[in-house]
Structures are given as C-alpha cells and as structure tokens.
Amino acid sequence: xxxxxxxxxxxxxxxxxxxxxxxxxxxxxxxxxxxxxxxxxxxxxxxxxxxxxxxxxxxxxxxxxxxxxxxxxxxxxxxxxxxxxxxxxxxxxxxxxxxxxx
Amino acid sequence: xxxxxxxxxxxxxxxxxxxxxxxxxxxxxxxxxxxxxxxxxxxxxxxxxxxxxxxxxxxxxxxxxxxxxxxxxxxxxxxxxxxxxxxxxxxxxxxxxxxxxxxxxxxxxxxxxxxxxxxxxxxxxxxxxxxxxxxxxxxxxxxxxxxxxxxxxxxxxxxxxxxxxxxxxxxxxxxxxxxxxxxxxxxxxxxxxxxxxxxxxxxxxxxxxxxxxxxxxxxxxxxxxxxxxxxxxxxxxxxxxxxxxxxxxxxxxxxxxxxxxxxxx
Numbered sequence: 001x002x003x004x005x006x007x008x009x010x011x012x013x014x015x016x017x018x019x020x021x022x023x024x025x026x027x028x029x030x031x032x033x034x035x036x037x038x039x040x041x042x043x044x045x046x047x048x049x050x051x052x053x054x055x056x057x058x059x060x061x062x063x064x065x066x067x068x069x070x071x072x073x074x075x076x077x078x079x080x081x082x083x084x085x086x087x088x089x090x091x092x093x094x095x096x097x098x099x100x101x102x
Numbered sequence: 103x104x105x106x107x108x109x110x111x112x113x114x115x116x117x118x119x120x121x122x123x124x125x126x127x128x129x130x131x132x133x134x135x136x137x138x139x140x141x142x143x144x145x146x147x148x149x150x151x152x153x154x155x156x157x158x159x160x161x162x163x164x165x166x167x168x169x170x171x172x173x174x175x176x177x178x179x180x181x182x183x184x185x186x187x188x189x190x191x192x193x194x195x196x197x198x199x200x201x202x203x204x205x206x207x208x209x210x211x212x213x214x215x216x217x218x219x220x221x222x223x224x225x226x227x228x229x230x231x232x233x234x235x236x237x238x239x240x241x242x243x244x245x246x247x248x249x250x251x252x253x254x255x256x257x258x259x260x261x262x263x264x265x266x267x268x269x270x271x272x273x274x275x276x277x278x279x280x281x282x283x284x285x286x287x288x289x290x291x292x293x294x295x296x297x298x299x300x301x302x303x304x305x306x307x308x309x310x311x312x313x314x315x316x317x318x319x320x321x322x323x324x325x326x327x328x329x330x331x332x333x334x335x336x337x338x339x340x341x342x343x344x345x346x347x348x349x350x351x352x353x354x355x356x357x358x359x360x361x362x363x364x365x366x367x
Contacts, residue, residue, distance in 0.1 A: 022215050022262060029221065054263035056217060059224035090294045091228045 002049075003031050012039040013078070017049030020057030028057070032064040042074025044100075047084045057084075058091050065097065076100055107170065109134045109266060109298045110155065115164035117150055124150055125322045128164070135296040137288065137312050139303060142319035143344065148302045149193075149270060151319065155300060156190050156268055157181050168266075186214060189264035193271045195255030197243040203230065203254050204239035210261045229257040233287060249280035256287065267291070269301045273308050285311040306345065318344065 001024035002017045012035045020028060035043050043064065047053075061077070068075035076098045080088070088094040108131035115128035125147045132138040142148045153159040155166060157173060166173045168184050176184070197206045208226045211217055217225070230236055233253040243251055252272060259267055272288065273281035285308050292299050301312060309316060309330065316333055318325040320340040326333050333341055343350075 022211075022217065025221070026216060026218070029218065055225045055228045056215075056221060056263065058228060059217075059221045062224050063220060086294060090232065090290075092231060093228075 001027065003028060005031060005035060007035075007039070010041045011044050011074075012042075013044045013046055015046040015049070019052040020050060020060070021052065021054045022056050025054075025056040025060045029060045029063060032060065033067055036064060036067045036073055036075070037071050039073055042076060043068060044076045044078045046078040048079035048081055048102075050081045050084050053084050053087050055087070055091065058087055058093060061088075061097065062093065074098070078102060106134050108132055108167075109169060110138075110300070111165075111167040112155075113165045113167070115151075115154065115166065116162045117147075117154055117159065118162045123162075123322065125154075125161075128324055130317050130324065130327050132298060132300060133315075134298055135292070136314040137292050137299040137301060139301045139309050139313040139316045140319060141303060141306075141309055141316050141344070143304060146319040147322040148304075148319050152268060152270055152300070152302045156188060157185055186262060187265045189259035189262065189267040191252075191255050191259040191267065191269045191272060193274060195243070195251045197251060197254055197258070199243055202240050202242060203235065203246070203257075206243065206254060207257045207261050210258065214262065225261070226257075229260050230254075232260065232291070233257045234283075247280075249276055249283065252276065252280075252284055253287070256284075256291070260291065263295070264297070266298045266300065269299065269303075271303055271305075272301065273303065273305050278307070281305070281308065282311070288312050306347070320344075 001019055004015045006013045014031060014035060016028060032043065065075045078100055079102050080099060085094060110132040112128050112130050115125060116123060117125040128151065140148045140151060154161055161174060171184065173181065173184060204226050207229050208222050211222045211225060230239060233256050235250060235253050235257060238246065238250065243254065246254060269288065273284050276284065288299060288301065289312055291297055303309060313330055315327065315329055317327045318333065318341050325338050325340050326336050334345060
C-alpha cells in the first residue's frame with residue numbers, strides 16, 4: 001500500500017494505492033485520524049488505485065468518518081475503485097459516505 | 103487463455119490412523135474463487151481430509167500445496183502464517199460459550215492482529231451484519247438458535263478476511279429453510295469476496311445450490327471429481343447410488359453378515 005497526503009487550502013487529499021488489509025490498514029488509520037482535525041474544511045480519500053480492500057479498510061474509513069463528524073469536518077471518498085465499492089455495498093455502508101468522482 | 107494457478111493442490115495424499123489407512127491416493131485441485139464441495143457418506147473420510155487441508159492433522163504421505171507452497175512440509179511458524187489466510191467454520195460452530203457473540207467474532211482479531219479495539223469493534227459489527235446477525239452482539243451462544251450459531255460461526259471464520267474458507271457440514275442438523283439460507287450466504291460470501299471455499303457435506307440439496315465442482319469420496323478414495331453435471335454422467339456405481347439416494351444392497355450385506363458368523367460362503 002502507498003499513501004500520499006496533500007494539503008490544500010480547503011481540503012487534505014489522502015491518496016491510497018494498492019491493498020488495504022489487516023496489515024496495512026493501521027498505517028492508513030494513523031494518517032487519516034491525524035489529518036482530520038488539521039484539515040481546513042475536510043479530508044478526501046482518493047481510492048481509485050485500490051486493488052483490494054478488506055473489512056479492516058472499511059472499518060478505517062468508518063473511523064475516519066466518525067472523527068470528521070466529531071470535528072465538524074467533511075469526509076469524502078474520491079473515485080473509489082470497484083474493489084472498494086463492492087465491499088462497502090456488501091457491508092451496506094456505501095450510502096453513509098459522501099462520494100465524488102474526482 | 104490459461105486457467106489461473108490452483109489455490110489448493112492435493113497430491114497422492116495418504117492418511118492413516120496407526121495401521122489403518124483412511125484416505126488413499128487423494129488427488130485434486132481447487133481453483134481460486136470456486137466453491138469446491140467434498141461429498142461423501144458417513145465414514146468416507148471427508149472430515150479427515152478437511153482436517154488435513156487446514157493443517158490440524160498431518161498425512162502419512164503426499165503433499166498439500168496452498169498457493170504453491172507445500173503446507174505439509176512447513177515449519178509450524180510458516181504453517182501458522184498460511185493458516186491466517188484461512189477461515190474455518192466448524193460443524194458445531196465451536197463458539198466459546200462464556201463469550202458474547204461479538205467477543206467470539208472479535209477473538210481472532212484480538213489474538214492475531216495489532217488492530218485498535220475501535221477498528222475491531224467496527225469489523226465485528228460488519229461481519230455480524232454480513233451474516234444477518236445484527237442486534238445479537240451481546241447474546242451468549244447458548245441464547246441463539248442452531249441456525250444463528252452457524253451464522254455466528256461463519257462470521258468468526260470471516261473475521262480475519264480469509265482468502266480461503268472451509269466449512270464442515272454447514273447445514274447439518276438444520277431445517278431445510280435455515281439450511282437454504284446458509285447455502286445462499288455461502289454463495290454471497292464467495293461471489294463478493296472472490297473467496298475460495300471448500301465445503302464438506304453429505305447434503306445433496308446444498309451441493310446443487312452451492313457447488314462449482316465436487317469431489318466424491320468413497321471408502322477413503324476419490325470416486326470422481328467434476329461439476330455436478332459431469333458427475334451425473336459418470337457410471338461409477340457409488341456416485342450413481344449416492345446421487346439416486348439408493349440404499350446399500352441388503353442381500354449382499356446379509357450374505358456378508360452370515361459369512362462373518364459362519365465362515366461359510
């Protein structure tokens with residue numbers, strides 16, 4: 001998994017590529033939970049390059065969303081890949097996230 | 103286009119208890135993402151085969167390759183690593199009676215990962231939602247019906263997001279409606295996560311719904327491997343008998359019984 005964070009005036013974009021699984025999701029969690037309180041308006045997680053995501057990845061995104069709500073920030077999934085959407089849909093959590101194409 | 107490499111390859115497997123050989127000349131492979139059913143009557147060796155596939159028993163000879171690696175020749179540390187990519191759903195669900203349903207599902211994550219408790223809590227709720235058990239997180243296993251316990255067992259087997267899941271007689275002892283619901287769940291899990299699934303069963307109704315391919319075991323040997331349609335076309339007498347649900351020939355059984363008592367042919 002590769003993570004890159006890019007802070008703009010409004011939004012912090014976290015781009016993730018590769019697999020999000022039991023072994024890599026703790027790193028993503030750390031980056032997301034650190035970025036949320038510091039973001040100006042909100043955080044966007046770019047998930048277009050995700051080839052595999054398991055339930056620990058879903059849980060990490062849910063934790064990011066919870067944290068954003070606590071801090072009054074926006075939390076958006078950007079261009080989630082089919083692998084991401086499929087797992088979110090199965091967990092019936094696709095509708096709780098704000099999603100945009102790019 | 104060439105077919106993908108098998109996830110599981112079983113080569114010339116022989117398993118014995120002391121001098122008694124219970125599995126012999128077992129050969130088959132399981133493709134990624136398929137539901138592979140091991141079918142056979144009581145005493146055919148199917149549960150023993152499953153125990154070998156998950157590393158709970160060691161064969162006398164032969165090999166089991168998981169993702170190309172010889173599972174039977176590994177050190178216990180290497181085997182443990184491979185077993186983390188496997189989920190096992192035991193026949194009796196094997197839930198710990200003193201723990202709540204949620205704690206049972208969370209147990210493998212707490213034991214084998216460094217995930218934060220908040221992450222584990224969400225993952226557990228997702229798994230219980232997947233198997234249709236939302237709202238019973240705090241129940242004890244004894245407070246669940248048989249079908250619910252099976253579902254909780256599947257949720258726990260899925261806790262670590264395995265690549266391969268093994269089911270031992272998933273619908274045994276369940277009424278047909280609950281059993282059909284479990285068959286549907288096994289199919290949903292397979293198609294959504296592209297899970298390679300190995301199911302041991304003797305229930306033909308389940309086989310018709312879930313199986314991509316079937317391995318029929320008879321007296322510790324492979325009687326046939328193929329799709330259900332392919333196996334229905336074979337002339338193997340045991341497969342024909344099993345599929346037609348015909349009892350053993352009682353005249354022959356009587357003759358064998360008489361011989362054993364009198365030594366007269």
